[in-house]
Amino acid sequence: MTTLWERSRQLATQEILKTARRLFAEQGYADTTMAQIAEEAGVSQRTLFRYFGSKDDLLGDDPQRFGQVLAATVSEQTAEVGVWDALRAGLCAVLALQDSREEALARFRLLHDTASLRAGYLEKRLRMQQDLLPLVAARLGPGVRSSDLRARAVVATAFACFDAATMAWVDKGGEGDVIDLYDQCLAAVRG
Numbered sequence: 776m777t778t779l780w781e782r783s784r785q786l787a788t789q790e791i792l793k794t795a796r797r798l799f800a801e802q803g804y805a806d807t808t809m810a811q812i813a814e815e816a817g818v819s820q821r822t823l824f825r826y827f828g829s830k831d832d833l834l835g836d837d838p839q840r841f842g843q844v845l846a847a848t849v850s851e852q853t854a855e856v857g858v859w860d861a862l863r864a865g866l867c868a869v870l871a872l873q874d875s876r877e878e879a880l881a882r883f884r885l886l887h888d889t890a891s892l893r894a895g896y897l898e899k900r901l902r903m904q905q906d907l908l909p910l911v912a913a914r915l916g917p918g919v920r921s922s923d924l925r926a927r928a929v930v931a932t933a934f935a936c937f938d939a940a941t942m943a944w945v946d947k948g949g950e951g952d953v954i955d956l957y958d959q960c961l962a963a964v965r966g
Contacts, residue, residue: 788826791816795833796881804830804889831895834882841869842903849910858914859961862907862933867954880949883941904930936960 777785794816798807809830813823827833848868852861873879886892907930908921915925940956 784826787818787822791818791823791826792833795830796878799833799885800881804885804892831892834885834892841872842899842906844868844872845903846906846910849907856914858911858929859933859965861914862911862929863954863957863961865907866933866937866957870953876949879953880945883945887942887945900934904934932964933961936964 791812795807795812798812798815802811807830809823810820812833813820816823845865845868848865849861852864856864870879873882886896908926911929912919912921912923912926915923915929919926936957937960939960940953943956943960944951944953
């Protein structure tokens with residue numbers, strides 16, 4: 776059972792995130808300060824920093840959690856599932872973590888339009904890719920190592936196609952389905 780304190784904390788967190796996203800959309804990420812977010816959300820800066828350690832944390836996504844879900848989903852696929860289908864299942868699982876299409880669109884838009892966020896995302900993405908290498912190598916066959924060029928190429932291609940798909944999805948204003956766009960990108964590459 777959830778306590779009153781926990782429910783209050785969840786509501787405060789949601790309100791702060793909602794306020795931050797609105798300000799990011801209105802003013803831009805770089806021009807929005809933590810002080811503005813705290814004031815608009817009706818909390819002190821100290822409270823804001825207790826809930827969120829940095830402005831990046833206010834994007835509402837957890838790259839570590841995404842990486843864990845991606846790796847776990849790829850790992851859980853049966854041996855008969857090919858590497859591309861296992862990676863697709865993992866990406867579907869990560870997309871399912873999004874609260875709503877609107878919030879996902881806002882996050883992807885911020886990510887693609889803000890250089891500092893994009894740089895941070897690329898760093899986190901490289902760590903996720905590194906974590907996936909042993910899983911992908913195992914699916915490529917016996918004797919294939921994580922350092923194998925094929926494993927690296929497959930992982931990098933999957934992430935590049937996912938990035939292309941999310942950029943296209945943002946450009947279309949959230950029309951369609953990200954995973955359908957991913958499939959189209961992957962089909963183009965695998966040709």
